[in-house]
Amino acid sequence: MMANSYAIGTLSKHTGVNIETIRYYERIGIMPKPPRTAGGQRIYETAHLKRLAFIRRSRELGFSLDEIRALLRLVDGGDYSCGEVQEMTLAHIADIRRKIADLRRMERVLKDMAAKCDGGDVPECPIVDALSA
Amino acid sequence: MMANSYAIGTLSKHTGVNIETIRYYERIGIMPKPPRTAGGQRIYETAHLKRLAFIRRSRELGFSLDEIRALLRLVDGGDYSCGEVQEMTLAHIADIRRKIADLRRMERVLKDMAAKCDGGDVPECPIVDALSA
DNA sequence: GATAGGAGCTGTAGTCGCTACAGGTTCAAG
DNA sequence: CTTGAACCTGTAGCGACTACAGCTCCTATC
Numbered sequence: 001m002m003a004n005s006y007a008i009g010t011l012s013k014h015t016g017v018n019i020e021t022i023r024y025y026e027r028i029g030i031m032p033k034p035p036r037t038a039g040g041q042r043i044y045e046t047a048h049l050k051r052l053a054f055i056r057r058s059r060e061l062g063f064s065l066d067e068i069r070a071l072l073r074l075v076d077g078g079d080y081s082c083g084e085v086q087e088m089t090l091a092h093i094a095d096i097r098r099k100i101a102d103l104r105r106m107e108r109v110l111k112d113m114a115a116k117c118d119g120g121d122v123p124e125c126p127i128v129d130a131l132s133a
Numbered sequence: 134m135m136a137n138s139y140a141i142g143t144l145s146k147h148t149g150v151n152i153e154t155i156r157y158y159e160r161i162g163i164m165p166k167p168p169r170t171a172g173g174q175r176i177y178e179t180a181h182l183k184r185l186a187f188i189r190r191s192r193e194l195g196f197s198l199d200e201i202r203a204l205l206r207l208v209d210g211g212d213y214s215c216g217e218v219q220e221m222t223l224a225h226i227a228d229i230r231r232k233i234a235d236l237r238r239m240e241r242v243l244k245d246m247a248a249k250c251d252g253g254d255v256p257e258c259p260i261v262d263a264l265s266a
Numbered sequence: 267g268a269t270a271g272g273a274g275c276t277g278t279a280g281t282c283g284c285t286a287c288a289g290g291t292t293c294a295a296g
Numbered sequence: 297c298t299t300g301a302a303c304c305t306g307t308a309g310c311g312a313c314t315a316c317a318g319c320t321c322c323t324a325t326c
Contacts, residue, residue, distance in 0.1 A: 009272095009273065021313060039275090040275065054265050092243060096239055100237065103195070113222060117218070117219045127215070132183060132186070153284075154283085172292045172303085172304090174303055175304090
């Protein structure tokens with residue numbers, strides 16, 4: 001394999017993205033079909049590495065593959081405006097805040113329930129009662 | 134339909150659980166197979182209503198169906214101890230806290246990224262740069 | 267040049283918790 | 297008795313992977 005070109009396993013190690021997942025990304029069209037060796041194995045280059053790292057980082061930040069697709073379209077198009085990207089990011093932040101609020105509500109309720117419980121061996125449980133209510 | 138017995142649609146309305154979901158719960162064994170009319174339609178009673186409400190409430194609090202299965206086993210067994218239920222609840226709370234921490238980290242990073250962006254029309258975007266880094 | 271074995275290939279099926287049909291049957295009101 | 301709303305079963309789809317099985321290829325060593 002030439003310098004600056006990688007097999008799928010190397011790409012996987014460099015980006016921390018599973019091999020199966022890389023092939024999955026290709027199948028759903030979020031990663032391009034790379035050239036192949038005569039024997040049919042994928043050959044990646046630095047551009048692929050960067051793109052995959054972008055995807056990985058975006059996934060880590062909770063963007064859905066659809067959102068990432070949109071981000072990549074903007075970037076690929078070359079004519080993206082910072083405003084569009086910012087808009088998506090802000091929408092995503094709002095989404096995360098909603099999720100946090102939901103989880104905090106759950107946490108509070110569960111904590112209250114658990115606090116009523118002395119953890120004894122009795123077959124009467126305030127948590128079960130609360131869940132049944 | 135007799136008093137204190139309900140068709141699936143009524144159960145659905147009472148609990149806010151989708152009809153399809155109720156049948157799904159039955160298929161995966163989390164709701165019992167109810168008796169049927171001569172024509173094959175499901176007949177539910179107050180016990181079913183309570184059980185489904187329990188499931189719904191637990192789902193709202195983020196318990197997985199597997200966790201709910203475990204909770205129900207404890208309750209059904211009759212010999213459950215409050216301690217076991219409390220243990221599951223505390224584990225679940227820990228899980229929720231982890232999720233909240235993750236989301237907060239995401240939020241912070243995204244917020245920082247978005248703050249660097251003036252939302253202009255320029256094709257150079259600090260968010261994209263940050264995602265690529 | 268032969269051989270071993272690690273790495274890669276395709277295609278399919280499973281995960282979780284539903285949801286959405288299609289195409290049929292039953293029930294209850296008028 | 298007729299209408300039509302509600303119910304039935306079975307299957308397939310979602311999102312984002314993951315895990316095989318059963319191959320083929322590539323490369324390092326002898």
